[in-house]
Amino acid sequence: MHKQYWRSNLQIISILLSIWFLVSFGFGIIWSDFLDQFQIGGFKIGFWFAQQGSIYFFVLLIFIYIYLMNKLDKKYKNKSKEEL
Amino acid sequence: MDVKSLTYFFVGISFALYIGIAIWSRASSTNDFYIAGKGVHPIANGMATAADWMSAASFISMAGLIAFLGKDGSVYLMGWTGGYVLLALLLAPYLRKFGQYTVPDFIGTRYYSNAARLVAVICLIFISFTYVAGQMRGVGIVFSRFLEVDINLGVVIGMCIVFFYAVLGGMKGITYTQVAQYCVLIFAYLVPAIFISILMTGNPIPQLGFGDTLINSEVYLLDKLDTVTSELGFNAYTENSKTNIDIFCITAALMFGTAGLPHVIVRFFTVPNVSDARKSAGYALIFIAILYSTAPAVSAFARMNFIDSVQEVSYQEAPGWFKNWENIGLIAWNDKNNDGLIQYSAGNALNEVKPRFNNNRGSSGERGLDNKPDMTNTNEVYIDRDIMVLANPEIAKLPAWVIALVAAGALAAALSTAAGLLLVISASVSHDLLKKTFMPSITEKQELFYARCSAAVAIFIAGLFGIYPPGFVAQVVAFAFGLAAATIFPALFMGIFYKRLNKEGAIAGMLAGLAVTSIYIINFKFVNTNLNSAENWFLGISPEGFGFIGMMINFIVSFSVCYLFKKPPDSVNQMVDNLRNP
Structure with missing residues (x-):
């Protein structure tokens, strides 16, 4: 019961942190120079991820986490009530 | 009204507001004093965390730094925001569930050891004082430039308010004043940014404006900036000059360091429950992102404007701000080719980099310098990067009230961070050192008294740092983040996610991280400063990024040592199980 909750939690964390890594260390640093050859408006894509995009994704990730965890909390609260 | 009286007006009003809030929200118990009675709404806590986090460095220095570093400056933007994702996902909810007062409290309890608690307290005090020193310098700069009072008097006024x-x-008290300070500082940051964005690109949103075309032209601002900076011999603005591995490590050290900073973590102890801890991390990052996404736009505008307004202009006709900042000593000009015109390009203008002024005047009326010019390049201008944000409204010729507003905002940023830091220092002294270690028999009332005393002492020491600024402030910032990443973050993270870790493993890990990181940074920043360049660095990683390696070493040492000793006791296992339960 408690173990399942923890496992789902770890799953959520690892998926979200992979995206976290991808948008900052990936697009903003490792592949940034490659992405810089594409341009939207005045922004080179790699530069945009390094100075803007990564920050927006960070905010988004935390709110997705809040949403998923609240859902998970609810599910397990209901379950423990049923067991009682 | 002129800039000076407007500044007095804005600063006066904001200070009165902070004091009023302080009187309204007095603390009456240790619970109130350490964690605001756990009754702070997540949005209020988000704002307070944002103000706590965004220091004089974020407000005053960061955009200026990025203006001169270009794409290399992205490490600060990603590093100082990405840490909040780690905080929200890996630390904040669990530490809130733990429900105690301080970070060393968690480490001492989880690793059932006062030695672990002591190591944490030492790291915490070191990190926090490093940080405070920088804030007080910020207060000094603002007071001396905008209110034309003595720097020392400015620091004393700041100390009294924080006290x-x-x-x-x-x-x-701190939480609710920080909410007010956040509103002041973000307003003061956005107003000039929006103004300048409209002036330069016609786009009122700075985040979009700096990717837009210049007004009355088909050329993109960033493309123009690339061309201009390359022509002047700089690295093109949107290209890196550092190696990828170095950028990677600096970003990582700043991210993990952010997640391990005690004054940030402790903010999540103040909300009513676990779900609110998650929410307030999200709100905090939104409020921070508003400033951090604006900063690179401000940087690009500032760099463009600065070059436009001084390049090939004669000193006599140079704009007023150029001479004002020269008077403070943060801009210097040496007419290398004696043509009376200001030429700005890559390279140091002066030998020994920083100007040493004398009382003479040069042939164009500029301040005389004792330094010899550096004749290996043609750059004639020394400019302190810290002044870009403060000077930006003047450079863009914005109205006087905007300039005054920026001064009030910079003070709000410096004071809010200083207060948060002083509080974690005092809490770790009165709670962790006295109550939990050396004087367990004191009552709550006595503990509250000691907490107030240590806050007072900490403010006094911070004030001394402001009046006699240690020359090493800039160098030790790398230290603060490096140590937070190499000691506190791993101890907290493994404490929650790795049950098998016993006290021997945790202490060995923290000490190893502490030792390796300190030795590397001290070696390159203080002892062998002449060797501080890429070819001598370990794998090309600069001291700023070495906290990340220190963290890896901490993990490895903790894992290996913990299997040599017996498992942690059952009570700790239960405690961790309890943390993991919603």
């Missing part, structure tokens, strides 16, 4: 609401109100 008033930190000692009286504790965490409760």
Whole structure:
């Protein structure tokens, strides 16, 4: 019961942190120079991820986490009530 | 009204507001003093965390730094925001569930050891004082430039204000003043940014404006900036000059360091429950992102404007701000080719980099310098990067009230961070050192008294740092983040996610991280400063990024040592199980 909750939690964390890594260390640093050859408006894509995009994704990730965890909390609260 | 009286007006009003809030929200128990009675709404806590986090460095220095570093400056933007994702996902909810007062409290309890608690307290005090020193310098700069008072008097005024609401109100007073300070600082940051964005690109949103075309032209601002910076011999603005591995490590050290900074973590102890801890991390990052996404736009505008307004202009006709900042000593000009025109390009203008002024005047009326010019390049201008944000409204010729507003905002940023830091220092002294280690028999009332005393002492020491600024402030910032990443973050993270870790493993890990990181940074920043360049660095990683390696070493040492000793006791296992349960 408690173990399942923890496992789902770890799953959520690892998926979200992979995206976290991808948008900052990936697009903003490792592949940034490659992405810089594409341009939207005045922004080179790699530069945009390094100075803007990564920050927006960070905010988004935390709110997705809040949403998923609240859902998970609810599910397990209901379950423990049923067991009682 | 002129800039000076407007500045007095804005600063006066904002200070009165902070004091009023402090009186309204006095602390009456240790619970109030340390964690604001756990009654702070997540949105309020988000704002307070944002103000706590965004220091004089974020407000005053960061955009200026990025203006001169270009794409290399992205490490600060990603590093100082990405840490909040780690905080929200890996630390904040669990530490809130733990429900105690301080970070060393968690480490001491989880690793059932006062030695672990002591190591944590030492790291915490070191990190926090490093940080405070920088804030007080920021207060000094603002006071001396905009209010034309003596720097020392400015620092004393700042100390009195912080003393008033930190000692009286504790965490409760600080939290609500920080909410007000956030509003002041973000308003003061956005107004000039929006103005300048409209002036330069016609786009009122700075985040979009700096990717837009220049007004009355088909050329993109960033493309123009690339061309201009390359022509002047700089690295093109949107290209890196550092190696990828170095950028990677600096970003990582700043991210993990952010997640391990005690004054940030402790903010999540103040909300009513676990779900609110998650929410307030999200709100905090939104409020931070508003400033951090604006900063690179401000940087690009500032760099463009600066070059446009001084390049090939004669000193006599140079704009007023150029001479004002020269008077403070943060801009210097040496007419290398004696043509009376200002030429700005890559390279140091002066030998020994920083100007040493004398009382003479040069042939164009500029301040005389004792330094010899550096004749290996043609750059004639020394400019302190810290002044870009403060000077930006003047450079863009914005109205006087905007300039005054920026001064009030910079003070709000410096004071809010200083107060938060002083509070974690005082809490770790009165709670962790006295109550939990050396004087367990004191009552709550006595503990509250000691907490106030140590806050007062900490403010006094911070004030001394402001009046006699240690020359090493800039160098030790790398240290603060490096140590937070190499000691506190791993101890907290493994404490929650790795049950098998016993006290021997944790202490060995923290000490190893502490030792390796300190030795590397001290070696390159203080002892062998002449060797501080890429070819001598370990794998090409600069001291700023070495905290990340220190963290890896901490993990490895903790894992290996913990299997040599017996498992942690059952009570700790239960405690961790309890943390993991919603």
